[in-house]
Amino acid sequence: MDLVSGLFEAITASSTYVNAALFAGLLIFAASGEWIAERSGTINISVEAMLLAGAFTSAAGYTATDSFPVGIICGVLGGMVVAGVQAEMSHRLTADQFVVGLTLNILILGLAGFLARVVDLTTKTAPRWTIPGLSRIPLFGDALFGHPWPFFLLFLVVPLAWWLVFRTRWGLEVRASGEDPQAGDVSGIDVNKRRRQAIYFAGFTAGLGGAFLIFVQVGRFDEGVVSGRGFIAIAAVIFGGWTLRGTIAGCFVFALALALRLQLPNYYEGVPTELLQAFPFLVTIFGMALFAHRVRAPAALARPFVRGLK
């Protein structure tokens, strides 16, 4: 079989779409919170650490109680602990947000690897919910309507993110903080508090993302479960031009790339593994290169806010 027909087979296999949906689910959890953090003015690179912490704590929570809801709540708490460090360090103590994020990513990776070795974790994926009838639609049925149940939390989180940002006063203040913190401050809003809260929300959704990894996608924890997906979520926000719709579209594009990478070797073995590994990231880079210059970032993105500096 040659590359083209191999690709064709991969693209028409329904399991590609099941995998893509799983990857997309994870990316969307991470990216919807990341999107809010960026709208508030923070490039929250510790989303990677938040995912990993959430994955570990949800696995630990499930091991202790045998309960999926408890596991998910533990995952959220894990994500939010990392968010707490990021938020308080960068928007209360005015440490550099990238330095804090980078440190957290390294720290949590080491910690999770260590703990995974000393703690005995027993986990599995949650029971599947299949929506009868709909899940039998050819090609996309299983991808859309047949997953372990925590998958469907997505349908709560994405509308929640949208509603918060565009329909509440909080969201208005978050957007103002990301666009013009000085003007926001003069108007009487607490810019750094809004930014911290936006990071906590990112911790919340990334924590869910971590739980998703364990209970929906993979079934068990190891230190490599996240492996860069947090960064792809950041890329999706950029790819989407800091709009929620675009961000989700970005998640789907990158998820499809990740799924094709998994699927292609089943049909065609001629592509070197290294290249295959790199494929989703190449798509990410091309995607960003194509779209990044056409869109406008929040004007104060990555610029710390200090009172009186204007």
Next chain:
Amino acid sequence: MNADHSELTGVGADAASTPAVELRGVTKRFGAVTACDSVDLVLQRGKIHGILGENGAGKSTLMKILIGLVLPDEGSIHVDGQAHQIHDPLAASKLGIGMVHQHFSLVDALTVWENVALGEAGRLDPQAVQHRIGEIGEHYGLTIDPMARVGDLTAGLRQRVEIIKCLRRDPSIVIFDEPTSVLTPEESMTLFASFRDVVAAEGRAVVLVSHKLDEVIAATDEVTIMRQGKVVDEMITADADAPTLARAMVGRDVSLRGERAAFGLVNAAAADPADVGTSDDSTPGDPSSPAVLSIREASARSPQGITLLDGLSLDVHAGEILGIAGVEGNGQRPLGDLLSSLVTLSSGEVRVSGEIVSTKTPGAMASAGIGVIPEDRHDSGVVLDMTVAENLVLIDPARAANRGVLDRTRLVESAEQLIAEFDIQCAGPDAPMWSLSGGNQQRVVLARELSYEPKVLVGAQPTRGLDVGAIEYMTSRLRDAASDGVAVLLISSELEEVLDLADRVAVMFRGRIVGEMARDAVDVEQLSLLMGGAAV
């Protein structure tokens, strides 16, 4: 306006003895600069209180102390007889203090109603906010589209939003920091005419910071005059006249024509062309010589499809000042932006000394020798986070750079020279730009553009927000530039300024030039008709 006011009126009636605000011995130092030096200020309910002073006198700082943006080093603040520490704008707004800022407090990316709603508490109710904007607009003559994006608005309209945003919170104490520097004269007249009535009826206390004497005389009940951080005089407006106020403000007699025009002491309509002395002794350009700046049939649209320029043509010759008169919002800003390489033409061309200049390449206008003093110095004029020295070389880093590497010694040297030459008040070349008062930031822009020795100098509302001394200085600089052979284009919504400076006056209406006349031949009535869009 709504039910709250009946209560306010009740307070106002018996509170004449307790001032709304009483500042005692308020002092604020910024390093070596004492911005406010034991200032006393008393604001009464039902009165409009004017504050006058030169650039850097400390007016804005004093107002920022009241609104909680700056904490005083010493002194006390009493609001309605109660001592208060005002730590942030939220605390001020709880005390009923609202401010219309000199430096915009609007977020460009948000719509008008979103900006108005920003910083309030409670559930977000877009319909209610939009409705209220309509009501306030009608009440004070400040109509505006609540769905427009603030970044797309002209400076005048943005100022309206700023005012509406303040009034929407129904403050009992209202602070205006140079609100009218970007409003048209009619707008500011309507605003303050309606204000005088409501202030008295609703028992509000109002502070008006301004450089315009006629406005202060027309709009206020009391005046406080500041010089170098100190209160130097206080008077009842009815007892004062413009020359008295001017003398108190500057500390000497004011007699110069330019200064008098700056103060609005000369009525443009009454001015006899022969009296407009100075422009006559400058050497007007020779109209038969080829134009240095020549714009032909220039048309441009905004990304939203709004027509910005509509077949505009004009010529400016070496050594002459061409004044563009017109009501704000008729394309003056796009014209300034075009010459700053910020607008791309859909048709038409721009030539400098006969050479076509691309409107697509960023920076092409500057390289072709066009210097611009921009309309909104906060938008395009300066970078507030950079130092004074860096801002001074912004346009031409080559001057302080060696093969792309900035030479600090040279940077600082040339900055120091310009600071001295243009009398910029700041702590030194390394002072951050945001620490300068509004008027001194404007001087930095002027210094930078002039030191670059342009062939064409564009002044877009160049004296906006400047004090008397600085206006005098700015106008004489523009005249000097013209007599040195620079082609000067002056875009101003202040007719007096145009008549005072220009050799030729062109009127702009809806993105094009609708009429042109030599200064000596100006008929003010005809000019006003043209500005209003009447075909002549």
